[in-house]
Amino acid sequence: MAVDNDREFKKEVLRLAGPDVLTCMQCGTCSASCPTAHLMDNSIRKLIKLVLEGKKEEALRSNSVWLCTSCQLCTVRCPRGIRPKAVVGALREICEREGRRSNDQAYEDLFLQQIRDCGRVSETKLSGEYLLANPMSAVQAMELGLELAPRGKISIEKERVKRPGEVKKIFQELSK
Amino acid sequence: MTKLAYYPGCVSKSTGKEMDISTRAVSAALGIELEELEDWNCCGATHLPNEMVSTGLAARNMAQTDLPIMTSCSICYSNLRSAVSRMEEPSVRARVNAALAKPYQGAQVKHVLEVVLDELQKDPDKIVVPLKDLKVAPYYGCLLTRPKGGIDRPEFPTILEKLIKTVNADPVDFRLKTFCCGGPIFMPQEEAAADIAHKILIEAKQSGAEVIVTLCPLCHLMLDAKQKSLELKYGAAIGIPVLYVTQLVGIALGLGPDDLGLNRNCVSPMPLLEKIYEKMAGEA
Numbered sequence: 125m126a127v128d129n130d131r132e133f134k135k136e137v138l139r140l141a142g143p144d145v146l147t148c149m150q151c152g153t154c155s156a157s158c159p160t161a162h163l164m165d166n167s168i169r170k171l172i173k174l175v176l177e178g179k180k181e182e183a184l185r186s187n188s189v190w191l192c193t194s195c196q197l198c199t200v201r202c203p204r205g206i207r208p209k210a211v212v213g214a215l216r217e218i219c220e221r222e223g224r225r226s227n228d229q230a231y232e233d234l235f236l237q238q239i240r241d242c243g244r245v246s247e248t249k250l251s252g253e254y255l256l257a258n259p260m261s262a263v264q265a266m267e268l269g270l271e272l273a274p275r276g277k278i279s280i281e282k283e284r285v286k287r288p289g290e291v292k293k294i295f296q297e298l299s300k
Numbered sequence: 301m302t303k304l305a306y307y308p309g310c311v312s313k314s315t316g317k318e319m320d321i322s323t324r325a326v327s328a329a330l331g332i333e334l335e336e337l338e339d340w341n342c343c344g345a346t347h348l349p350n351e352m353v354s355t356g357l358a359a360r361n362m363a364q365t366d367l368p369i370m371t372s373c374s375i376c377y378s379n380l381r382s383a384v385s386r387m388e389e390p391s392v393r394a395r396v397n398a399a400l401a402k403p404y405q406g407a408q409v410k411h412v413l414e415v416v417l418d419e420l421q422k423d424p425d426k427i428v429v430p431l432k433d434l435k436v437a438p439y440y441g442c443l444l445t446r447p448k449g450g451i452d453r454p455e456f457p458t459i460l461e462k463l464i465k466t467v468n469a470d471p472v473d474f475r476l477k478t479f480c481c482g483g484p485i486f487m488p489q490e491e492a493a494a495d496i497a498h499k500i501l502i503e504a505k506q507s508g509a510e511v512i513v514t515l516c517p518l519c520h521l522m523l524d525a526k527q528k529s530l531e532l533k534y535g536a537a538i539g540i541p542v543l544y545v546t547q548l549v550g551i552a553l554g555l556g557p558d559d560l561g562l563n564r565n566c567v568s569p570m571p572l573l574e575k576i577y578e579k580m581a582g583e584a
Contacts, residue, residue, distance in 0.1 A: 193442075193483070195442035197446070199447060200454040210351065245310040248314060271529075272566075275564040285341045293401075298396065
């Protein structure tokens, strides 16, 4: 679904993350629980406020969308039973649909592409492809490679399910 | 003999090989027969924002067996569990099942931690290597207990300490035991993730632990495979081995380093193992 304006944006986030988001009382428990809150331009509490105010651009441009580690601590603690992680997920999905570019988006896209195509993720292939998208990740990839390779933990095999068509169908039918 | 379906997950083929090796070895030693899911797919880990697709991927896995499904990965475990609860909603189940080749008809999902704990409590005589006085940092990470409603409380869980005590080791008081390792964002957000993982390692050292035990291959990667680069980055040695829970239990069951893939851990647990064996020889 295209999200062309702010009102549609809010509606789409609520559709993806659940209407409970409307009950947010801005208590900030989510932000206080977040392991990366100190690095965020808009904390999770603020991010939810931006969504409720329909401020699409500000919400989608927040670095918090990509600093969320999916740890779900906010989600288990929210006194309103909102799942802030699902709000972040909704924003990531909208970024993906709109083809917004960032390193984070590139990583997410490569990860999803592998599942869509093969049904499984091959970690070595993923790191290699990400390296092409973001050459700045070379040092980290090399450091990790030096640790993992001698221990037989790098596999160049491309992992694949036996029936990739079944996985493709799940993406086609359920991502609408 | 207990028979379970086994969902190894994608990392079992690469960075988490020792998780898979030790899971199979410990299961065999405990008399649990594992039947690998016939055509398992990725659960989407933490990179699949669409909850319906995530539910569909999990349901496809779960529809492949009538047995309870065991996994050693907290991320897979959390995703399967979330899907089970979403599939309780009839409209979700109908929509997801329409996209599946074989319909999902309910499933029971287990983490290897609870399976192993159950078996050891039934038959404590299987523990042949005493780990007495071994100081272990119980590191839960996030997703074993999240979302809530799983095998333990999301705040202050104790099931891992229970297992550590069952193998006669000492769980240390570890404040950051449920603090996120930063793993899910470590590729694109390197700095943020490194900072978190480093905090956890330092806290484990300060708590007096000789070893950290993990339940998730991503936590393991952050604390073990990245430990050397974190030492360089922050300019201080850490040198604490990080074992999968199945490796710790395997040692207590008398399994050898090859059985448990101990040579694959980046921070070598061999000095620790020698110490354990020496102590046992001394007491014998």
